[in-house]
Amino acid sequence: MELLKQRILKDGRNLGRGILKVDGFINHQVDPMLMDACGQEFARRFASLDANKVLTAEISGIAPAIATALHMQLPVVYARKSKPITMPDQVFLTLAPSHTKGVMVELIISPEHLKKGDRILIIDDFLATGSTIQGLVRLAQTAGASLVGIGALIEKTFEGGRQLLKPLGVPIESLVCITSMEGDQIVFGGCD
Amino acid sequence: MELLKQRILKDGRNLGRGILKVDGFINHQVDPMLMDACGQEFARRFASLDANKVLTAEISGIAPAIATALHMQLPVVYARKSKPITMPDQVFLTLAPSHTKGVMVELIISPEHLKKGDRILIIDDFLATGSTIQGLVRLAQTAGASLVGIGALIEKTFEGGRQLLKPLGVPIESLVCITSMEGDQIVFGGCD
Numbered sequence: 039m040e041l042l043k044q045r046i047l048k049d050g051r052n053l054g055r056g057i058l059k060v061d062g063f064i065n066h067q068v069d070p071m072l073m074d075a076c077g078q079e080f081a082r083r084f085a086s087l088d089a090n091k092v093l094t095a096e097i098s099g100i101a102p103a104i105a106t107a108l109h110m111q112l113p114v115v116y117a118r119k120s121k122p123i124t125m126p127d128q129v130f131l132t133l134a135p136s137h138t139k140g141v142m143v144e145l146i147i148s149p150e151h152l153k154k155g156d157r158i159l160i161i162d163d164f165l166a167t168g169s170t171i172q173g174l175v176r177l178a179q180t181a182g183a184s185l186v187g188i189g190a191l192i193e194k195t196f197e198g199g200r201q202l203l204k205p206l207g208v209p210i211e212s213l214v215c216i217t218s219m220e221g222d223q224i225v226f227g228g229c230d
Numbered sequence: 231m232e233l234l235k236q237r238i239l240k241d242g243r244n245l246g247r248g249i250l251k252v253d254g255f256i257n258h259q260v261d262p263m264l265m266d267a268c269g270q271e272f273a274r275r276f277a278s279l280d281a282n283k284v285l286t287a288e289i290s291g292i293a294p295a296i297a298t299a300l301h302m303q304l305p306v307v308y309a310r311k312s313k314p315i316t317m318p319d320q321v322f323l324t325l326a327p328s329h330t331k332g333v334m335v336e337l338i339i340s341p342e343h344l345k346k347g348d349r350i351l352i353i354d355d356f357l358a359t360g361s362t363i364q365g366l367v368r369l370a371q372t373a374g375a376s377l378v379g380i381g382a383l384i385e386k387t388f389e390g391g392r393q394l395l396k397p398l399g400v401p402i403e404s405l406v407c408i409t410s411m412e413g414d415q416i417v418f419g420g421c422d
Contacts, residue, residue, distance in 0.1 A: 057316065063305075066310060066339075067305050067343040068299075071300065073300075096289050097292070101292065113255075116258065122258075124249065124252075125253065151253070151258060
């Protein structure tokens with residue numbers, strides 16, 4: 039998606055060790071118009087999947103997931119990283135390694151909002167190692183829901199997430215793919 | 231706003247001790263169409279303020295803030311509760327008591343995204359004691375930005391937040407006001 043690629047080239051920064059700073063338009067300051075365009079593109083790509091719910095993880099997945107869900111006219115569920123007091127005692131919980139924090143984080147979903155028969159489209163900001171998305175998949179499977187597709191704004195192809203998720207047998211769509219971040223470069227390329 | 235009031239009556243629940251469960255449509259599962267309607271209403275009410283940025287706090291402020299900012303064609307900044315590695319070492323940081331967690335939480339904003347001269351509209355999900363919003367105001371003031379308005383989806387008038395924030399001298403708009411939550415009741419009323 040050219041719009042997103044150009045924005046990364048303009049405002050993104052390679053901080054080294056595979057870390058891409060996009061906090062001027064995705065995950066601290068957010069450009070809602072860009073997110074809306076990305077959501078529209080996801081809605082187009084996933085139109086035929088008959089999803090009934092968009093699933094993501096707090097925090098930075100929320101903006102692209104809501105934009106996508108608005109265009110698809112679906113609810114969003116975002117997995118919480120700590121259990122709020124408004125949630126029932128019995129929850130779906132899994133652990134996933136945090137890429138940027140270097141620790142394991144919890145992903146928690148209330149059984150009130152993830153059910154057997156749900157057709158789940160996962161949307162997140164990054165597809166890197168795939169471990170957060172894999173955690174969301176485990177939660178969906180535990181609930182008896184079906185996974186129908188996976189979308190990410192930005193894929194870092196060199197971290198292997200697509201290979202990890204491919205056996206799930208669902209469409210995986212990234213709006214831009216970064217194939218290398220050697221030095222201070224950000225190199226875009228094909229997503230496969 | 232009748233649409234939001236009806237949704238609270240249908241899907242909200244009074245859990246006691248002033249805690250309103252709205253995690254089926256605002257802060258765990260999100261209804262993006264409802265958020266969009268709320269954002270449109272905020273955009274209408276705050277159209278004349280000449281805001282250049284919407285400010286909120288992660289996590290549950292993100293959905294209404296993005297919806298509002300999309301209708302106003304403005305960027306959103308959400309204060310982080312922990313400092314990600316993509317943020318510079320020098321940040322704006324303040325502490326605010328968490329209503330639902332019973333502890334102090336940090337609110338952190340990068341100086342890259344909050345600047346002198348910014349005209350800030352704060353949007354959050356709840357206006358209760360006003361302490362989170364007051365924390366955001368402190369961050370804006372520290373950055374030399376001007377506060378131009380405050381909006382909340384749901385105000386709990388009996389927690390006194392409006393009285394706390396009134397001296398700031400900016401418009402405060404809540405889409406619905408709850409005046410009492412005695413027993414298991416949810417009583418709506420005027421916002422003043």
